[in-house]
Amino acid sequence: MDSVVCVKRVPDTETKVQVGPDGRRIQASGVNHVLNPYDEYAVEACLQAREKAGSGEVTVLSLGPAEAAQTIRQALAMGADRGVLLKTDPACDYYMDPLSVAHALAARLKTMRLDLLWFGKLAIDDQSYAVGPAVATLLGLPCVTEVAEFAALPGRATATRVVEGDRVRMEVDLPAVFCASKGLNEPRFASLKGIMSAKKKPLETVDLAQGTARVEVVALELPPARQAGRWIGKGVEAVPELVRRLREEAKVL
Amino acid sequence: MVEWGRRAGRSPFFREDLMSETASHAETRGVSFLHPIVEREDLFLPESITEDDRLMLDTAREFMEREVLPRAAELEADKLRVSRELLRRAGELGLLGVEVPEEYGGLGLGFRVGMLLLEEIAREGSYACVQGAHTGIGMLPIVFFGTDEQRRRYLPRLVKGELASAFALTEPDAGSDALSIRCKAVLSPDGTHYVVNGEKQWITNAGFADIFVLSAKVDGEHFTTFILERDTPGVTLGREEDKMGIRGSSTRSLILQDVRIPVANRIGEVGRGHKVALNNLNIGRMKLGFGVLGGCRALLNAALGFAAGRKQFGRPIAEFGMIRKKFAEMAIQTFAAESMCYVAAGLIDERVHAVRARPDHTSAEVLGAIEEFAVETASIKVFASEALDYVVDEALQVHGGYGYMKECPVEKAYRDARIHRVFEGTNEINRLVVAGTLLRRVLTGRLDLGPRATEAEASLETGVLDHAAPAGTGIGPELERLERLKRAGVYVLMKVGQVFADRLREEQEVLEGLADVVMDLEACDAALRRVLWVEGTPGDRGVDLYQDLGRGVLATFGPRVERNLVELLSYTWPAMEPASADRLARHLFRVRSFLEAPPVNRYALRRRIAERLSARGRYLEH
Ligand SMILES: Cc1cc2nc3c(=O)[nH]c(=O)nc-3n(C[C@H](O)[C@H](O)[C@H](O)COP(=O)(O)OP(=O)(O)OC[C@H]3O[C@@H](n4cnc5c(N)ncnc54)[C@H](O)[C@@H]3O)c2cc1C
Numbered sequence: 001m002d003s004v005v006c007v008k009r010v011p012d013t014e015t016k017v018q019v020g021p022d023g024r025r026i027q028a029s030g031v032n033h034v035l036n037p038y039d040e041y042a043v044e045a046c047l048q049a050r051e052k053a054g055s056g057e058v059t060v061l062s063l064g065p066a067e068a069a070q071t072i073r074q075a076l077a078m079g080a081d082r083g084v085l086l087k088t089d090p091a092c093d094y095y096m097d098p099l100s101v102a103h104a105l106a107a108r109l110k111t112m113r114l115d116l117l118w119f120g121k122l123a124i125d126d127q128s129y130a131v132g133p134a135v136a137t138l139l140g141l142p143c144v145t146e147v148a149e150f151a152a153l154p155g156r157a158t159a160t161r162v163v164e165g166d167r168v169r170m171e172v173d174l175p176a177v178f179c180a181s182k183g184l185n186e187p188r189f190a191s192l193k194g195i196m197s198a199k200k201k202p203l204e205t206v207d208l209a210q211g212t213a214r215v216e217v218v219a220l221e222l223p224p225a226r227q228a229g230r231w232i233g234k235g236v237e238a239v240p241e242l243v244r245r246l247r248e249e250a251k252v253l
Numbered sequence: 254m255v256e257w258g259r260r261a262g263r264s265p266f267f268r269e270d271l272m273s274e275t276a277s278h279a280e281t282r283g284v285s286f287l288h289p290i291v292e293r294e295d296l297f298l299p300e301s302i303t304e305d306d307r308l309m310l311d312t313a314r315e316f317m318e319r320e321v322l323p324r325a326a327e328l329e330a331d332k333l334r335v336s337r338e339l340l341r342r343a344g345e346l347g348l349l350g351v352e353v354p355e356e357y358g359g360l361g362l363g364f365r366v367g368m369l370l371l372e373e374i375a376r377e378g379s380y381a382c383v384q385g386a387h388t389g390i391g392m393l394p395i396v397f398f399g400t401d402e403q404r405r406r407y408l409p410r411l412v413k414g415e416l417a418s419a420f421a422l423t424e425p426d427a428g429s430d431a432l433s434i435r436c437k438a439v440l441s442p443d444g445t446h447y448v449v450n451g452e453k454q455w456i457t458n459a460g461f462a463d464i465f466v467l468s469a470k471v472d473g474e475h476f477t478t479f480i481l482e483r484d485t486p487g488v489t490l491g492r493e494e495d496k497m498g499i500r501g502s503s504t505r506s507l508i509l510q511d512v513r514i515p516v517a518n519r520i521g522e523v524g525r526g527h528k529v530a531l532n533n534l535n536i537g538r539m540k541l542g543f544g545v546l547g548g549c550r551a552l553l554n555a556a557l558g559f560a561a562g563r564k565q566f567g568r569p570i571a572e573f574g575m576i577r578k579k580f581a582e583m584a585i586q587t588f589a590a591e592s593m594c595y596v597a598a599g600l601i602d603e604r605v606h607a608v609r610a611r612p613d614h615t616s617a618e619v620l621g622a623i624e625e626f627a628v629e630t631a632s633i634k635v636f637a638s639e640a641l642d643y644v645v646d647e648a649l650q651v652h653g654g655y656g657y658m659k660e661c662p663v664e665k666a667y668r669d670a671r672i673h674r675v676f677e678g679t680n681e682i683n684r685l686v687v688a689g690t691l692l693r694r695v696l697t698g699r700l701d702l703g704p705r706a707t708e709a710e711a712s713l714e715t716g717v718l719d720h721a722a723p724a725g726t727g728i729g730p731e732l733e734r735l736e737r738l739k740r741a742g743v744y745v746l747m748k749v750g751q752v753f754a755d756r757l758r759e760e761q762e763v764l765e766g767l768a769d770v771v772m773d774l775e776a777c778d779a780a781l782r783r784v785l786w787v788e789g790t791p792g793d794r795g796v797d798l799y800q801d802l803g804r805g806v807l808a809t810f811g812p813r814v815e816r817n818l819v820e821l822l823s824y825t826w827p828a829m830e831p832a833s834a835d836r837l838a839r840h841l842f843r844v845r846s847f848l849e850a851p852p853v854n855r856y857a858l859r860r861r862i863a864e865r866l867s868a869r870g871r872y873l874e875h
Pocket of ligand 1: 678
């Protein structure tokens with residue numbers, strides 16, 4: 001059972017992000033980067049599939065700056081076998097829209113042997129939900145998104161999607177694309193031995209040619225600060241006033 | 254004369270004579286902080302850790318956040334079972350064998366990584382003691398002093414967490430005076446066993462440990478160390494102690510009645526056991542220091558978070574000046590302790606590494622490398638544990654009444670913190686170690702402070718420091734002030750040494766004063782080295798905050814050094830022979846004017862620090 005898992009280097013949710021001086025990107029300094037949490041589920045799914053099948057390789061593929069090598073190492077430390085980094089040009093500072101990313105990944109993926117191709121369902125920084133399905137389309141592979149349960153059999157896999165109000169179980173022929181949702185599994189954390197052996201695992205770096213921007217970010221703004229709560233009154237007597245304010249001030253009714 | 258050298262792009266300082274000293278790492282020396290600062294690129298700091306170190310820290314953090322912190326209450330309620338489970342899990346992750354050689358199942362990594370991970374582990378006080386006693390005082394004697402057979406027999410299972418260990422030295426009548434233990438071992442007539450009788454007290458992990466590293470005296474005279482297996486007949490445990498803090502760690506006494514320990518389980522030679530026990534403590538103290546740092550960080554972050562959300566008088570309390578002052582002071586204490594721990598651990602690691610790199614090295618040489626830093630390890634233990642108590646006290650104060658409630662984690666942290674000033678040698682005993690070791694080394698010539706003392710005396714005489722402030726650093730005045738404090742410190746140290754050489758035992762307050770001077774100088778030295786490193790290293794870490802923290806450290810501990818020096822001299826002066834008393838009186842005046850510095854605007858400094866911390870929402874990260 002060979003799998004490829006695509007991972008992204010994203011800012012840690014715990015860092016307070018600030019808008020950079022150009023007003024179009026977040027301030028890079030003081031920001032910690034991590035392996036996208038949804039991708040962690042995807043990595044874990046690949047590792048479990050390999051363990052269950054008893055053979056196969058897990059390859060980690062990432063598109064990003066040179067520092068993304070560290071993100072790949074994190075997945076290697078969890079137990080993946082090899083890594084490939086499609087390195088973006090540091091001078092290239094345009095926004096790569098999901099389809100451009102998908103094209104770049106797909107070009108490389110076409111050359112790789114795989115049964116399972118995993119993504120996180122979204123990257124927590126730009127939240128486009130798009131790269132996985134776009135790659136599946138470009139490769140002409142079946143795709144299941146929002147996967148909350150998964151089991152691979154030889155040549156086939158079952159995946160359960162959790163959608164509003166119900167669960168849908170699906171079966172799909174392999175190779176296929178899967179996008180992990182939260183709760184799919186409990187991603188393992190790297191043992192110290194794993195971290196040390198990750199250093200010795202192969203990591204190939206490919207320079208990515210600069211493309212042209214198709215979608216442009218024009219402005220980045222922080223959401224308005226939450227306003228402090230207010231006491232309107234207590235008990236039933238306060239309800240009419242609450243309703244009036246919700247209607248007239250907050251305009252939510 | 255201090256000569257300032259150059260490093261690419263900037264102009265800080267190298268001193269040729271010290272450069273050659275550090276050229277060979279096997280020669281990395283202890284107590285280097287009394288010398289002028291030598292700027293180095295390969296300093297071990299929270300800011301200079303490698304990406305791999307960071308991944309390992311992540312593992313330790315995940316382990317704590319997912320598996321230990323959520324079970325803190327369960328650990329208190331059912332400590333024996335939960336301690337074992339957690340140790341086993343830590344073993345699986347590789348956390349228990351970081352410094353153990355690979356051939357015995359460990360990772361064979363340097364000293365630094367092991368220390369670093371303790372910062373995370375320390376976030377839960379009880380578990381930190383469980384793991385600390387197991388991997389530190391419990392396991393290290395076997396690592397360093399065990400025979401190959403003992404190592405093979407015990408280490409792989411200890412590293413995996415399958416076996417748990419404890420260290421049994423203290424007895425009801427032998428606490429600080431550990432060499433006075435009464436536990437007695439007598440060789441059996443057939444020469445195969447020792448028969449041991451005695452009582453040990455307050456042994457961490459005793460409730461579930463499988464092996465005890467036990468100190469006893471052969472024939473009631475010769476201090477010796479043994480490995481005692483729990484299920485040996487004649488071993489009984491006392492009840493669990495009802496403690497103020499670290500209530501999730503097991504602490505019990507151990508009663509030994511005609512316990513037979515095979516000769517093969519003796520560690521080292523008969524009569525050499527005090528070496529095992531004391532050297533063990535050198536490392537234990539360093540480990541305690543790092544452990545404490547994790548607590549300081551977590552508490553400061555908790556206080557920052559709480560104060561941002563808690564409103565009184567219509568404003569978040571984080572906006573009040575007195576609360577902001579607390580943030581700044583807590584950060585200064587943390588920064589000082591942190592810098593001290595890291596810089597010293599880096600130096601020790603360097604020397605130990607150089608020794609280990611030689612194929613024919615012995616454990617004794619490794620221990621010698623660590624012993625070279627006995628002053629540093631003891632001072633770290635004292636300084637860091639006192640910094641923690643300062644920080645935990647103020648963190649509770651920021652939380653107000655909520656901080657006093659059991660539901661608030663600071664309440665528990667407050668109780669857990671206090672033990673650090675007591676065990677691994679009380680802070681009094683460690684102060685004696687700091688000053689005693691230093692003076693002994695000076696008096697026996699092992700540490701040659703002669704040229705430094707001459708230089709100090711000359712500059713005190715003239716009042717001139719004769720060094721140009723280096724260009725390109727934002728902490729020029731602090732560097733100059735520290736150099737002045739160091740010279741005055743060395744001068745006083747030498748005088749006190751001369752006057753009291755033969756009766757230091759009866760001059761404990763003098764030793765305490767000297768220890769405080771030495772610790773504060775070490776803290777200032779490490780903090781400023783760290784600022785220089787950050788200034789000189791590319792990257793966007795927010796140099797301003799580092800500079801202000803460095804200034805804050807000097808502004809906090811500099812005056813304490815000065816006060817102690819003046820007190821020491823005032824006491825020493827009348828004890829001098831009449832002929833030179835005069836000179837000393839002159840010097841007392843000179844010392845004061847030599848140390849006179851322009852006043853520091855501490856209010857503004859603290860406000861700047863506090864504002865940056867509030868804006869970040871947390872203290873510095875690795
Ligand atoms: C929770 C806990 C866990 C422990 N775990 C272990 C363990 O795992 N293994 C183990 O062997 N021990 C352990 N100990 C024992 C610990 O190391 C001792 O408590 C410590 O060394 C101090 O000894 P003492 O309590 O007998 O105090 P004492 O030695 O009686 O000291 C009382 C006071 O006198 C001061 N004092 C003593 N001598 C001097 C002196 N010469 N000059 C100036 N002041 C002095 C001390 O600093 C202290 O303030 C533990 C203790 C506790 C509380």
